[in-house]
Amino acid sequence: MGFFYTSLDLFDSLLCLLPALYFLWQSIRRIPWQRLQAPTVFSAWCASIIVLTLVWRMRIHVHADLYLHLMGIALFALMFGRHLATLGIAVAVMAYTAEYDGQWSNLGINFLLLAILPTYLSETILRLTQRYLPQHMFVYLFGNGFFGSLVVNAGTGLLALLMHQLIFPLQRIPGDAMAYMLLLAWGEAFLVGFLVTIFAVYRPDWLFTFDDDLYLKDK
Numbered sequence: 021m022g023f024f025y026t027s028l029d030l031f032d033s034l035l036c037l038l039p040a041l042y043f044l045w046q047s048i049r050r051i052p053w054q055r056l057q058a059p060t061v062f063s064a065w066c067a068s069i070i071v072l073t074l075v076w077r078m079r080i081h082v083h084a085d086l087y088l089h090l091m092g093i094a095l096f097a098l099m100f101g102r103h104l105a106t107l108g109i110a111v112a113v114m115a116y117t118a119e120y121d122g123q124w125s126n127l128g129i130n131f132l133l134l135a136i137l138p139t140y141l142s143e144t145i146l147r148l149t150q151r152y153l154p155q156h157m158f159v160y161l162f163g164n165g166f167f168g169s170l171v172v173n174a175g176t177g178l179l180a181l182l183m184h185q186l187i188f189p190l191q192r193i194p195g196d197a198m199a200y201m202l203l204l205a206w207g208e209a210f211l212v213g214f215l216v217t218i219f220a221v222y223r224p225d226w227l228f229t230f231d232d233d234l235y236l237k238d239k
Contacts, residue, residue, distance in 0.1 A: 021180035021201075022076075022113070022130040024122035026085035028187065037128030043136045047106040056104075058225045065108055068096055072112040073119065080200075084191050086184050088201055091176060093134060094169035095212045097142035099219070101228040105142075109135035133183065138176045145171060146229055157220070157235045164229065165216035170209035177201040 028036075056062045072092045079089035097105040113130045116122060145168040153159045181201065185193055219226045 040131035166213035
């Protein structure tokens with residue numbers, strides 16, 4: 021859902037790149053690096069970047085530079101938290117650009133669209149559920165693992181469609197593209213909820229957003 025093959029003009033590229041680099045730097049400064057030292061966590065983070073790059077390649081062409089595919093960003097954000105997920109997705113964007121001959125001038129808009137805004141939205145949903153809903157494991161699994169991921173992926177998809185229409189106004193987006201995107205986001209939400217449940221039970225170290233003391237202690 022990014023802008024990988026159609027180059028933006030210089031003004032638009034810089035307009036996106038400057039804030040993208042700023043927010044990316046702010047995330048890097050706040051990354052809890054010590055958590056990557058836990059067994060298998062760093063390997064899981066690196067593997068997630070590779071898988072994300074491959075998942076984006078399994079896509080359906082809509083028109084020009086618009087494709088429908090699984091996003092994976094909501095799961096990445098739940099697994100590693102906003103700051104580490106932002107860096108990881110940004111690395112995946114660069115890897116995809118390098119591997120599949122994308123436009124390097126579009127890094128700014130792709131960082132914003134795929135890495136910065138979705139992870140911020142995911143963290144916002146997490147904080148809202150922690151504040152206003154019961155602090156229970158099933159609230160986390162359904163509220164964030166399913167519904168939260170649905171909101172993140174659907175919101176990112178809708179924003180991508182809107183930006184494609186604004187940037188390329190002469191290229192008409194098919195009327196059913198939005199319906200298929202939402203259907204894909206719905207299916208991915210089930211997959212994310214399933215994986216988050218498995219990780220919460222067998223690999224809790226991989227879920228930075230899951231807190232045993234918050235969701236399980238004294239329950």
